[in-house]
Amino acid sequence: MTTSARGSGGRMTDDWLERVRAASDLVEIVGQTVPLKRVGRNWVGLCPFHAERTASFSVSAERQLYHCFSCKAGGDVFKFVQETEKIEFLEAVEWLSRRAGIGVPERRGERSSLKGAIGEALELAATSYEQWLRDPVGGARVRAALAARGLRDETVRQFRLGLAPEGWTPLVDRLRPRISEETLIQAGLALRREGGEARGVYDRFRQRLMIPLIAPGGAVVGFGARALGDENPKYLNSPETPVYHKSSFLFGLEQARRALTADGELIVVEGYFDVITLHQAGIVQVVATSGTALTADHAHAFRRLVPRVALTFDGDRAGREATMRSIGILLAEGLEMRVVDLPPGEDPDTLVRSSGVEGWNERRAAAYDAVEFVHRHVQGAALNAGAARADALERAIQAIVGLAAGLADPIRGKLMLQRSAEVLGVGEAVLARAISLRRRGQDIETPVRAAVREHQGVEEGLERLLLRGLIQALQTLNEVRQRLSPEDFRDHTCRALALWLWAGNPGLPKNGPEADLARELAVGGSDQMDWAAEVRGATVRMVERRLKQQLKECKHRLNETSGAAETERLMQEIQTIARSLRELST
Ligand SMILES: [Zn+2]
Secondary structure (H helix, E strand, C coil), rough: HHHHHHHHHCCCCHHHHHHHHCCCCCCHHHHHCCCCCCCCCEEEEEECCCCCCCCCCCEEEECCEEEEECCCCCCHHHHHHHHHHHHHHHHHHHHHHCCCHHHHHCCCCCCCCCHHHHHHHHHHHHHHHHHHHHHCCCCCHHHHHHHCCCCHHHHHHHHCCCECCCCHHHHHHHCCCCCHHHHHHHHCCEEEEECHHHHHHHEECEEEEEEEECCCCCEEEEEEEECCCCCCCCCCCCCCCCCCCCCCCCCCHHHHHHHHCCCEEEEEEHHHHHHHHHCCCCCEEEEEEECCCHHHHHHHHEEEEEEEEEEEEECHHHHHHHHHHHHHHHHHHCEEEHHHHHHHCCCHHHHHHHHHHHHHHHHHCCCCCHHHHHHHHHHHEEEEHHHHHHHHHHHHEEEEEEEHHHCHHHHHHHHHHHHCCCCCCCCCCHHHHHHHHHHHCCCCHHHHHHHHHHHHHHHHHEEEEEHHHHHHHHHCCCHHHHHCHHHHHHHHHHHHHHHHHCCCCCCCCCCHHHHHHHHHHHHHHHCCCHHHHHHHHHHHHHHHHHHHHHHHHHHHHHHCCCCHHHHHHHHHHHHHHHHHHHCCCC
16 A cells, blocks of 8 residues: 555655554544444444444554454555545545644645646636536526526535536636646647637537536546537537546546445446436435446446446337446446336436436336346347247347356356346256356357257247147136236247237137147147146146246345335235235145
8 A cells, every 4th residue: 555655746755644644543533433432452343344233343543453353344544544435545645634734745746747737727617617607697597497407506516517608718718827728628628729729729618518527536527518408419528638537437426425335336327417316316326427338447446335336227229238238347347236227218317307216216126136137128128029939038048148157256156047047937057058158258059049949848838738728628718818818928929829819809810920829739639638627727837937926026126125115015915926826726
């Protein structure tokens, strides 16, 4: 730790560091976060880094070190401040330095450096945009629009929203006395006019709502600029600069970081206003990427902050593919993840504005894990698009194998296999084999196909038996219709035939794959069989299959939810399903 400190710009003298250390008592600093009790030579309390009921967190006043015997968190006073304040080492030293009343050495060589100058330009720009938004005349229309959107003044101030006014050079004109044209360009605030240096520079952002991109610690590193009307593009972001890297920047982290806990969750949304609206609604542990899809750098940053990430999904096709990529990135980083399914066409911003924080909480409680997401949105979407059941399942397995092959942790891999076997109904062994083939870079099409065929055999066997019985003993249809619906058929063709039969059509279907299936079942029947009895037996097994699937889903939800009302509801549902299952077997 001290090695990296010495590397940062030469101002980090050991002298200053040791003065800050000597002036900062770890017991006192920890004591502000965690109530501590003296036990022998040490102080003990509940660990702030994991949820626990018996104290396993211990602080040594003598050695100025802390250690958790349960989660193994530990370190010195700088580490403690870094972890609890979610800041970098240097910031932690400055934080403690200010706290102890020790002067923070001037960032010499940094203030005059390019980054320092760019930072100053960005901060002055943010302040200017804020003032323009507050202007009684010039900012009135935009302030009214923000208020109409439900944004409170306090939120506007907290996120430092601003206004870039009309005209080509208001910002340039305002900053020019203090900031050089070259710096304005490097900060991404200005562009050079065509025709070279003699022609000067003009503002990059004009007539837009300005959303500063603020790094943890409070420094403005760039801007997102939203169109005030229907102009394109709707959002204009700062270009990459020495201080703004879109592949690692997280919007909202500055506002979220203090609320993050070591057993907590970070919600990742798409838009700046999703962050702002959720934040205002009291859900503060939320961030958005900025002008890019989720990257491994982002995931790496999450890993340092929380164990769990919740993504949102708005139901469109492009979103589905992006979500699959994001899931892969998060799982590969060793994070737990959930996908919050939004109503079609909604984003967190519109959802919270229309149905409040309850609307969001309801969706969050029903979030999917990776395997369920694949089940619902990869397999489900393929089925809805008319793919055969086997093809849809194959696509789902391919997706799962892709995700599982990227997992570094064998225990998580094992859990994912179990969950996939449960949700998709395919054998763990087959999946495991496909994953190890994929890891070795070999073709997995053949083993996956084989697994799908085997799976199909069992599923189709039952469904075909029932349909065959119905065709042979049509008088049983009314009774079956009361217990099963066409949706209970998993095979695409079987479901199509069931739909046709359930609709009460006379005879057999004439067109489509269901016609071929109906013919095959009709001619294959033997009249030696008691078909009515076969139908009754197959119906019971189909109902049982549906109930077991529902039970599995409820139990899984129960493990996920923390809401009391939701828990109560699920417990009741589980009881109802269990009762139905018992009645079925008597
Ligand atoms: Zn701990």
